[in-house]
Amino acid sequence: MELLARKDVPIEETWDLSLIFSEEALMWEELERTKAAVKSLSETYKGNLTDAGNIVGCLDAMEPILVSFSRLWNYAGLAMEADYTDNGLREREEKVSDEITRMESELAFVDSEILLAPEDELKSAVEAAKGCKRYLEDLIEKKAHMLSPETEKTLAALGKSFDLPYTVYNTMKLADISFDPFTVRGKEYPLGYSLFEDDYELEADTDVRRAAFRAFYSTLKKYENTTAAAYNACVTQEKILSELRGFGDVFSSLLFSQKVTREMYDRQIDVITEKLAPHMRRYAKLLGRKNGLDQVTFADLKIAVDPEYDPKVTIGESRQIVREALSILGDDYADMVDRAYGERWIDFAKNVGKSTGGFCADVFRQNSYILLNWNNRMSDVFTIAHELGHAGQSMYGDRAQSYYDSDPSSYLVEAPSTMNELLLAHHLTKTKEDRRFRRWVLSSLISNTYYHNFVTHLREAWYQREVYKIIDQGGSVNAELLSDLFRKNLELFWGEDVEIPEGAELTWMRQPHYYMGLYSYTYSAGLMVATQSMLRIQKEGQPAVDDWKNFLSAGGTKNPVELAGIAGVDITTDGPLNTTIDYIGSVIDEICRLTEEIDGITL
Numbered sequence: 001m002e003l004l005a006r007k008d009v010p011i012e013e014t015w016d017l018s019l020i021f022s023e024e025a026l027m028w029e030e031l032e033r034t035k036a037a038v039k040s041l042s043e044t045y046k047g048n049l050t051d052a053g054n055i056v057g058c059l060d061a062m063e064p065i066l067v068s069f070s071r072l073w074n075y076a077g078l079a080m081e082a083d084y085t086d087n088g089l090r091e092r093e094e095k096v097s098d099e100i101t102r103m104e105s106e107l108a109f110v111d112s113e114i115l116l117a118p119e120d121e122l123k124s125a126v127e128a129a130k131g132c133k134r135y136l137e138d139l140i141e142k143k144a145h146m147l148s149p150e151t152e153k154t155l156a157a158l159g160k161s162f163d164l165p166y167t168v169y170n171t172m173k174l175a176d177i178s179f180d181p182f183t184v185r186g187k188e189y190p191l192g193y194s195l196f197e198d199d200y201e202l203e204a205d206t207d208v209r210r211a212a213f214r215a216f217y218s219t220l221k222k223y224e225n226t227t228a229a230a231y232n233a234c235v236t237q238e239k240i241l242s243e244l245r246g247f248g249d250v251f252s253s254l255l256f257s258q259k260v261t262r263e264m265y266d267r268q269i270d271v272i273t274e275k276l277a278p279h280m281r282r283y284a285k286l287l288g289r290k291n292g293l294d295q296v297t298f299a300d301l302k303i304a305v306d307p308e309y310d311p312k313v314t315i316g317e318s319r320q321i322v323r324e325a326l327s328i329l330g331d332d333y334a335d336m337v338d339r340a341y342g343e344r345w346i347d348f349a350k351n352v353g354k355s356t357g358g359f360c361a362d363v364f365r366q367n368s369y370i371l372l373n374w375n376n377r378m379s380d381v382f383t384i385a386h387e388l389g390h391a392g393q394s395m396y397g398d399r400a401q402s403y404y405d406s407d408p409s410s411y412l413v414e415a416p417s418t419m420n421e422l423l424l425a426h427h428l429t430k431t432k433e434d435r436r437f438r439r440w441v442l443s444s445l446i447s448n449t450y451y452h453n454f455v456t457h458l459r460e461a462w463y464q465r466e467v468y469k470i471i472d473q474g475g476s477v478n479a480e481l482l483s484d485l486f487r488k489n490l491e492l493f494w495g496e497d498v499e500i501p502e503g504a505e506l507t508w509m510r511q512p513h514y515y516m517g518l519y520s521y522t523y524s525a526g527l528m529v530a531t532q533s534m535l536r537i538q539k540e541g542q543p544a545v546d547d548w549k550n551f552l553s554a555g556g557t558k559n560p561v562e563l564a565g566i567a568g569v570d571i572t573t574d575g576p577l578n579t580t581i582d583y584i585g586s587v588i589d590e591i592c593r594l595t596e597e598i599d600g601i602t603l
Contacts, residue, residue: 017078031096050116052124073096073100079093082347085174111152115139115140131403173193179191184207191212191219198375201213210297224509258560295499298500305440310378313376318380328423339367362390378440385424389418390416392552396549412526412560414525415551422534454524461521463489466485467482467485483505550567551567
């Protein structure tokens with residue numbers, strides 16, 4: 001279980017960044033070409049964005065520059081994400097990032113000058129625009145919140161400084177923090193972020209699992225003040241920027257770009273907190289009864305219902321499983337799965353300094369890159385299916401839309417990913433008739449998909465909302481306050497059915513999502529849409545599949561309500577959310593029923 005250095009992991013378990021640039025020298029050459037293109041665009045259009053023709057021409061000319069920014073950052077940034085301990089990679093990423101920040105500052109005049117153009121020219125530009133039409137419409141909506149051209153340029157130049165809180169957090173987490181091993185029954189166990197999150201939290205041995213929990217959180221506590229300071233700097237920045245741009249509060253500022261109302265945001269948090277909690281408490285009780293626990297604690301919530309039935313899965317086997325599960329979306333989707341494995345889009349390796357969790361990065365109209373830490377568990381297969389959902393959305397959105405329009409609002413960005421988890425679970429239930437296997441699949445659906453997105457990230461969202469309320473009122477946050485908030489958060493959801501041990505309140509230190517605005521709550525929003533669409537596919541078949549693929553292809557050309565409507569889901573009411581919670585409850589009911597039939601255990 002000891003983590004290897006990056007240089008020692010098998011190359012076939014790493015991603016192949018040469019698909020972007022075959023060698024580093026080509027990246028530096030593109031960087032220089034991009035700098036020249038930025039200079040040329042500035043010389044051509046600065047001071048001349050007063051008519052529709054120049055406005056559209058400028059945005060069209062800027063699109064390939066933005067694509068290059070993405071290629072450059074992905075090449076440099078993804079290499080660093082795989083090994084934060086490599087100072088050479090970190091220095092390269094910093095240099096590339098600095099250059100991009102300077103270019104973004106030089107391009108800051110574009111948006112500012114466009115909004116100074118006469119109204120009739122702006123209207124004509126929207127009518128004449130093709131790939132940049134939506135961008136222009138969104139820009140005009142932002143007009144009331146834009147500052148002077150000089151101020152916008154200054155803010156763009158400070159862009160990297162605004163990222164410092166996240167940089168500090170990530171550096172502390174992935175490069176500086178050091179975990180000592182812990183001992184259980186005379187045996188020593190190594191400990192690290194990925195080992196804890198991807199292995200020990202799922203460990204069937206209660207003594208090992210809880211000892212890992214205590215050791216992990218006791219180490220985190222040593223870094224609580226630095227982490228709190230980084231987070232306070234982040235939310236304070238967001239508050240200052242919201243005031244500078246004339247928003248009434250920080251929520252309005254952060255929801256503006258998502259095209260989401262405060263009602264839609266609050267609904268996700270409040271309805272799930274109230275209505276899902278009883279179902280999840282019942283599931284927690286089942287975990288306790290089935291695993292012989294006197295008391296279920298927060299450290300026990302990710303264990304399997306049937307720990308003796310937890311088949312290991314190889315990387316090769318995962319390819320076949322995922323391909324078969326997602327083939328319902330068509331041959332092109334199945335081919336994408338094959339390419340992801342065959343062309344090494346996926347970084348499976350476990351090594352020192354690598355980012356934890358999982359993510360997918362898109363290289364526009366090229367390919368995607370997926371990061372995870374592989375542990376031969378079914379949870380890893382769900383992660384791959386999830387991240388391939390992002391890759392699939394990019395494939396369809398990039399193919400059908402311009403760079404400007406390829407990405408949907410972050411409110412729906414997790415819909416394609418969670419849909420794939422649902423399709424995977426549904427596929428697995430059809431592969432065997434065995435009741436124990438079915439229970440394993442359904443419990444994986446609850447513990448991987450719904451727990452992760454409707455509980456873990458939803459509790460993050462509840463906590464995050466409380467933090468922003470404090471910041472909006474002119475306050476600040478520190479480690480003690482954040483820990484008190486998170487303990488209250490966990491106790492509110494789990495009640496008396498789950499013990500919240502010492503250390504659990506530090507869970508706020510584990511997630512990077514707090515440095516990404518109001519993102520945590522969108523996992524539940526996306527999964528809500530995915531669940532309703534999955535139920536449609538089960539009932540209606542190909543017409544629902546076609547609607548889903550049309551939803552993916554639409555990219556960011558419409559707002560969340562309109563996009564969800566393409567998939568056949570009306571998110572203007574709480575109906576889909578309530579139906580989704582009812583579905584989760586029905587799955588838990590079936591798990592309980594199967595457990596009674598198989599083991600004679602009742603709640």
